[in-house]
Amino acid sequence: MSFFILSGFVLAWSARDGDDPVRFWRRRLARVYPVHxxxxxxxxxxxxxxxxxxxPTVEAATANCLxxxxxxxxxxxxxxLNPVSWSLACEAFFYLAFPLLFRLTRRLRARWLWAVxxxxxxxxxxxxxxxxxxxxxxxxxxxxxxxxLGVALARLVRLGAWRGVGYPIALAVTAMGYATAAVFSPGPFRYAACTVVGFGLLIVAGAVSGLDGRPSLVRHPLMVRLGELSCAFYMVHILVIRTGEYVWARHPQPGVFPALGLTVLAGGISLALSWALHEWVERPGRRLMLRGA
Incomplete structure (x- = not known):
């Protein structure tokens, strides 16, 4: 999953030397918990x-809430409950580990970062x-x-030890990874193994492009706005889909074009809900949780 590599990269890129772990954990919790x-x-x-x-059982629901x-x-x-929240539970684990992981990698020279x-x-x-x-x-x-991996790549770029391979090669490697996953790989290898190298290269290419000030689609205001809504969209989309499946269960199986229309409709509803969650839950919830920090 590219998100886990990106998460490590972004956190290491923006980490503050001497940052208090408790403050770090509080900021991260405030980022994800209100929407969760x-x-x-x-x-x-x-x-x-x-x-x-x-x-769910009471035990499973409690674990989910935590x-x-x-x-x-x-x-x-x-x-x-919300099936996609498993990845937030992974992120919570990463957040706990990050202060120690960053402290260790911050002291490493480039060759040891390459080893990591x-x-x-x-x-x-x-x-x-x-x-x-x-x-x-x-x-x-x-x-x-x-x-x-994301943490190590961020440190390598920060140190000026690597500038990546550029977008064309990174995109080609990522495409080959997806093709391998789709055609040749058994299930478990599709989860991350086939695309980990390509995603790592893409993330570095994006960071270096930003450092050089080159024009990039990902820095367009629309893309930035969609990025702000991405967490809420991710968290709400499966709930929209499940509701739609329940509502549509009494109808005959749709053809190709009606199915495409339903997909677009589900995406539009998810986007509208993600905007509402971001504006009315995520942002005020974050401010409330960080009050006095």
């Missing part, structure tokens, strides 16, 4: 009203050979390798 709480409540309401089979549910790699926990990047990539590539698919996909200690 609201979408958990929405998922529970959806389960109670529409899909009783999705009602963002530790993917730390138990069984479906009853990691897919409870190589070891992290090797773990991503080899994990599907030795671990159960659910562990490879959901378990935070395994996904930590992608996060650590």
């Amino acid at each position: 709480v609201v979408t958990v409540a929405a998922a529970l309401l959806l389960a109670l009203q529409l899909i009783p089979g999705l009602i 963002l530790v549910h993917s730390w138990v790699p069984v479906a009853e926990y990691d897919q409870s 990047a190589a070891a992290s990539t090797a773990i991503v590539l080899l994990a599907p050979l030795f671990l159960e698919p659910r562990v490879v996909y959901f378990f935070p200690p395994v996904r930590l390798a992608e996060f650590a």
